[in-house]
């Protein structure tokens with residue numbers, strides 16, 4: 001099996017529900033081996049895209065494939081793709097073990113998988129309790145355990161951190177990173193940005209059903225600015241201001257931050273260090289500030305009004 005066998009490819013995908021265009025000519029790829037965050041404001045089209053990927057919704061046009069095949073064309077769909085959608089429901093009278101047992105039987109997976117997954121998802125102590133008393137975190141774990149029954153190479157998780165406390169989010173992060181490190185393709189949707197920042201290496205950002213940005217989020221965010229500490233900050237500010245102007249970054253200014261510190265946009269740390277050395281100016285500290293995922297999100301998807309979006313107006 002090669003990496004190509006479980007790459008997700010969404011190509012010119014459009015989905016209309018009556019007069020509402022949920023997805024419009026959307027194209028992106030999701031690579032195995034990393035956790036990819038699928039970001040967008042409410043109503044952006046994340047769930048619809050994931051539903052098309054799992055064959056639950058038919059596209060109006062375009063394709064969404066896994067390893068080059070549509071979900072229904074996969075030889076073992078549930079063994080290839082594990083999906084968790086928001087608001088998973090369980091039979092309230094079933095225990096966690098019953099629930100996994102039913103799905104293991106339906107998928108033709110050995111009973112030993114149930115015990116393995118109860119352990120891997122820290123559910124062993126709750127295995128024989130009825131799901132009606134489960135907390136949100138336990139429900140999320142049980143949904144994930146169900147999705148992992150067939151040892152899928154591709155995981156599609158819609159808002160998996162919903163309702164998790166900070167311990168739950170930390171646990172989820174460790175689990176997803178481990179699953180990705182094993183070579184799986186992991187796509188995680190969310191609008192809770194601080195959590196995706198901790199969970200994902202790559203991001204796909206959509207708005208109004210269209211692609212806004214895709215790639216490693218650190219690259220998308222770019223170096224926002226460098227903080228420079230120097231006992232000769234005033235002299236350095238003059239030199240750096242002229243270098244910033246020379247880059248053509250018209251709106252960017254070197255700003256003093258405290259007594260001996262400057263915030264320098266538009267110049268990389270090595271350039272600043274070299275300039276200081278050329279002019280014999282001492283540097284005590286250089287720190288590159290990256291934009292947070294939240295800043296990136298607001299920059300890429302300025303609010304256009306929820307009502308307008310939900311109505312599908314453009």
Ligand SMILES: Nc1ncnc2c1ncn2[C@@H]1O[C@H](COP(=O)(O)OP(=O)(O)OP(=O)(O)O)[C@@H](O)[C@H]1O
Pocket residue numbers: 017020021022040041042043044045046047048049191309310311312
């Ligand atoms: N079955 C449906 N019938 C009609 N419209 C739908 C249907 N499913 C989704 N939509 C609409 O498609 C758009 C995209 O919805 P979707 O649920 O995919 O967005 P989302 O990014 O997952 O949002 P959220 O973060 O709020 O879950 C919305 O305008 C939504 O109202």
